[in-house]
Amino acid sequence: MSTPSSDPSDAPRLFDTRGDQPLGRTYVAVLIVEAVTLVALWFFSSYFTGS
């Protein structure tokens, strides 16, 4: 269990990558999939909504 402390320096750092597996490619994949999904939704909408 954590112990309360008034010292902000006890806090973990915001961008703390100690021991992490690199997930950069996964993050890029998320953004690419979102872009592709939005474009697909736009085409779907345009194709079936247009006369």
Add this chain to the structure above:
Amino acid sequence: MHPFDWLIIVGYLAWVIGDGIRRSKNTDKVEGYFLAGRSLPWWAVGLSVMATQMSAITLVGTTGQGYDDGMRFVQFYFGLPLAMVILSVTLVPFFYRAGVFTAYEYLERRFDAKTRALASVLFLVSRGLAVGVVISAPAVVLSIVLGWNLVITAIAIGVPTTVYTMFGGVQAVTWADVKQMVVIVGGVFAAVVMLILGLPEEVGIGDALRVAGASGRLTTIDFSLDPNETYTFWSGLLGGLFLMLGYFGCDQSQVQRYLTAKSVDAGRRSLLMSAFWKIPLQALILLTGVLVFVFYLFNQPPTLFNRAHEDAIRAGSHAGEYAQIEEEFGEAFEARRAAASVMISARDSGDATAAAAARAAYVASQDRLQEVRLRAEAVAAVAVPNLDLGDDDYNDVNYVFPTFITTQLPIGLVGLLIAAIFAAAMSSIAAELNALSASTVIDLYRRHLRPGATDRHYLVVSKLSTAFWGVFATVFALYAANLGSLIEVVNQVGSYFYGSLLGVFGLAIVFPRATGTGAFWGLLSGMGVVALVEATSEISFIWYNVIGAAVVIVVGLALSAVDRPADAN
């Protein structure tokens, strides 16, 4: 309902409760009860994250929105993948390495006890009420559509969920979520298949989608910059980003999900599952609603989907007026069905002029039907006793999908879809009860009321706290009926405080000079300004998150600048 459908529902409930109680054997410590000893695989946590966000309101309300308003609502989730990437890089490893049980625990380390207590109380109040709405949504709808007693329906949802959450802790919650996601997604796919099979022989799926598109129900992206418009590309991308950052980063019911993962990377991957799948899944659920709309183009729908309200109108002084409206509705339906068929035939003929004319005639027939339906809704608004609409218009969109399920699907699928609605409700409720208990015990009871007791004592209190919140939510659910479109209500409740909570975590993490006094008053100011904006403007609720976060940071930094000299001593 057929006995076989009952068997499926009862079997589902027994399965979930039995498995939850079986898992109580592994939760003999507080850390096991709330965090599963940080041992769960990423895929189970990821499915739990998705199941927690997908309540029965998602199934019932979103399909209703698809039927009534089309697919525009999908834009609400455009900020989610970005939020998941940001959280995976920042808050997930941050909370995980801080070794906390609750997100608010960190606020005391960084600021002070009063800021932690305020954030925790805000969470308890807003989430405690929201979980009541999450129970009431399916309870109200199922009780009316199936003719069940409302109190018994609410109890049938709330009590089993409370039982397996109370005994099994977060292990039971997570593994039940995994099963429930299978039931939900399976149920939605089954409904889509039945809807497609239910189209008239001469109408293909492409024809059906073109007819839906002609009535504006397939519009998925709107680049409007109007801040009063709730569902636009920009509100979804920016306002939705802040809402999702607040929900997944500061709401204990989600933070607790990824704190149960067996490593930081497992926690990250669990969130990224939603980043990949949430928008497609939401689009599928909305498309299900659109397909229900297409189904009712060729099969006459009820004038109002709320059967109890129709019965009340027919029994009251507006019965004659309503009978006239129903007759006009039947004629308008027949005219629309004919116009839709002509539109499909005209397009197949290849004559562009005839196709355009037929399309215009169909759109006019749809407008005519809608005009009659609005008159029926206006009658309902004044004729149904004890209908407290407040400033909202009458709407019955939450009854569309359940009505379709119970009146059009075959034996077996009715039970599966009703079980899916139960599953969607229970998955969200269980995670929220577990989180409410964690915050109550860790942030308030252990910190302020009874510090220094044994782990066994806190475990017993945690189970009692879960039971308390379960009973509270179930009782509150009975009062939460008739709140308009329920999905918007829940999202609005969240938007009142997510932005401000996000702001205070932003102060804590990004601004080393921010002080406890600045954070505390900044948080109150953010909530106050959001309440003021809500009361005095027409700005869509999705922007409240951006406003709340910005106010907390600006006020917090300003007060910290004044407060710092005293702190430095």
